[in-house]
Amino acid sequence: MISIAVPKGRLFEESIDYLYSRGILPEKFEEGRRLTITAGEINLLLVKPFDVPVYVENGAADLGVCGYDVYWERKPDVYRLLDLGIGVCRISVAGKPESKEKYFNSFYLKLATKYQNIAKSFFSKRGVKVDLINLSGSVELAPIIGLADFILDLVQTGRTLKENGLVEIEEVGKSSAWLICNRASFRNKSSCIKELIDRLS
Ligand SMILES: Nc1ncnc2c1ncn2[C@@H]1O[C@H](COP(=O)(O)OP(=O)(O)OP(=O)(O)O)[C@@H](O)[C@H]1O
Numbered sequence: 432m433i434s435i436a437v438p439k440g441r442l443f444e445e446s447i448d449y450l451y452s453r454g455i456l457p458e459k460f461e462e463g464r465r466l467t468i469t470a471g472e473i474n475l476l477l478v479k480p481f482d483v484p485v486y487v488e489n490g491a492a493d494l495g496v497c498g499y500d501v502y503w504e505r506k507p508d509v510y511r512l513l514d515l516g517i518g519v520c521r522i523s524v525a526g527k528p529e530s531k532e533k534y535f536n537s538f539y540l541k542l543a544t545k546y547q548n549i550a551k552s553f554f555s556k557r558g559v560k561v562d563l564i565n566l567s568g569s570v571e572l573a574p575i576i577g578l579a580d581f582i583l584d585l586v587q588t589g590r591t592l593k594e595n596g597l598v599e600i601e602e603v604g605k606s607s608a609w610l611i612c613n614r615a616s617f618r619n620k621s622s623c624i625k626e627l628i629d630r631l632s
């Protein structure tokens with residue numbers, strides 16, 4: 432039996448489609464209220480996206496589908512095996528159009544994000560001090576109401592920024608979903624996991 436932690440929400444359907452199209456799952460499953468789904472030798476655990484690395488690192492799941500954004504933020508002690516090419520987006524700093532100049536000329540920025548660690552390391556390398564506001568969603572609201580001047584968040588189409596009168600100022604990195612693996616499972620279930628990776632890649 433191989434257990435895979437799959438993120439609920441935005442990445443769920445793409446993850447299921449991906450696993451189904453590679454013959455790992457015998458059918459497509461809808462996201463409902465169930466938290467586990469067993470299909471043949473695969474046991475799916477449906478968890479919050481930020482919790483995927485927690486389940487995998489602790490061995491509660493052998494494998495996980497994890498956004499690179501989450502991996503980068505959490506830095507779990509797991510193997511990162513394969514870029515699945517889903518959930519593709521970038522991690523960027525954004526703000527009001529008129530704040531652009533301030534962003535590039537200040538040594539002190541007030542920034543809202545749920546990616547606290549990414550923001551800290553990005554700005555400390557640059558020698559810029561940041562006052563970080565920790566938000567877990569709807570981050571684009573922060574510059575509009577003056578809670579922060581800037582945000583660091585995911586951008587894909589740019590629609591959310593546009594609809595809120597914000598602009599992308601600087602790309603910090605790219606993200607897509609990766610298959611991550613528990614270190615002990617990689618040793619103990621090596622043949623199963625290698626076969627699975629062959630089918631996925
Ligand atoms: N606009 C986007 N385009 C592409 N991928 C995205 C986008 N937004 C998020 N993702 C990817 O999907 C993952 C899950 O995003 P989602 O919005 O479902 O989670 P969340 O906001 O962390 O969770 P929750 O809403 O349950 O607190 C992200 O970690 C990222 O890897």
Ligand SMILES: O=P(O)(O)OC[C@H]1O[C@H](OP(=O)(O)OP(=O)(O)O)[C@H](O)[C@@H]1O
Nearest residue numbers: 568569570584585586587588589590591
């Ligand atoms: O560039 P776009 O295509 O508009 O995508 C970007 C948006 O997608 C994500 O939000 P999500 O919908 O996951 O909601 P959230 O605010 O709860 O994180 C992200 O946080 C941005 O707000």
